Amino acid sequence: MIDKFVHSMTEAMAGIEDGSTVLLGGFGDVGIPTPLLNGLIEQGARDLTIVVVAGGRDGSAIERLLSLGRVRKMICSFVRPASLAGRLLQRGELEVEIVPQGTMAERMRAAGAGITGFYTPTGADTLLAEGRETREIGGRLCLLEYPLPGDVALIEAWCADRWGNLTFRESARNFNPVMAMAATLTIAMTRNIAALGEITPDAVVTPGIFVDRVLHVPG
């Protein structure tokens, strides 16, 4: 029987190694798997590269992870100057790679889809293209982008079954489905659980084949 449910946070976080690249779902306060991130803090992995849309507000679990010195590098589309990530960056204590948000999503999609690189006009005429490979395609300058795979993805779902099929609530979908595709180990937390076959097949957004572990976190 296939059963991807795990029954404790310890089990959910088992095997995450120091130096891992962790893809972290969410946008604003919506769709962020904060309990899993707290689990990662407890688990203790260090020297992490975190891939997340933004550098984390003060008071967030990302800020806690940063304040514990567990993050070596952050790949994100923006950092608020007033946040801890912004302060660490200004002091040269955190490596940050700024990636346009759509490029970030597409690089993870590419990683999950077996695409080994792609050209995009996004950012091709900007500072972000300095020293990188560009090419004119169809009369437009384009920038070569590489896939962005994760060792681990931490994602938040609304409902899951034991095969790991997932649904999401409204804009809590955001990065979660592409991150689920892009990681070697995808760990989902879900607010609700369903018996196998109970989620309408048409309603499944992320098929369980992209998901390795599911932890039920009611609330």
Next chain:
Amino acid sequence: MADSEFLPLDRNGIADRCARDIPEGWVVNLGIGIPTQVADFVPTDREVIFHAENGVIGVGPAPAPDKVNPFLINASTTHVTLRPGGCFVHHADSFAIARGGHLDLCVLGAFEVAQNGDIANWARSADEPVKQVGGAMDLAIGAKRLWVVMEHTTKEGHSRLRQRCTYPLTAKSVVKRVYTNLAVLDVTPRGFMVLDMIPGLTLEVLQARTEAPLYMEELR
């Protein structure tokens, strides 16, 4: 001419002026800041589909305080509603919409716009360590039209409409129109063409506040 003879638009005024030019049927992405306010001035009976980069298609107005759905926010992370017919996509699809030419219009704020349509809206200098690109570069290169709403000048009085941008670019030659607190201007092969000015303002006074050269079509 003294300032008292014309009254620059406030932020709502700029948003209202921009909203007037958005026709029914368009798919529109609004950036954070003044652009987000544009939606408040599009009458609800005019069907415009607002796209938010976090995967919301058919963004509706703000909810009543007792009707907030904590899972439903826009790109500014403000709680919104969904119009009937609206739906949700994940981030890669949301930016496929942006990059793939499926937006009729994107409205962004900016630090500067150049007369060739260059836009600078993500960093004040190349050396600034903290940068905030967000989705601006994808939206700027992908939408069928890019309009900018912004104050005509900085707080210090420097023109934001330039012959060349002085800040790092977000994208080259993409802006089609600019709405400021003083005027509406199209970006044309000849540079900035003034379409509209606030009452009491003359081209001469507007030019005095604008670093880039301006022109108006002759009245026929």
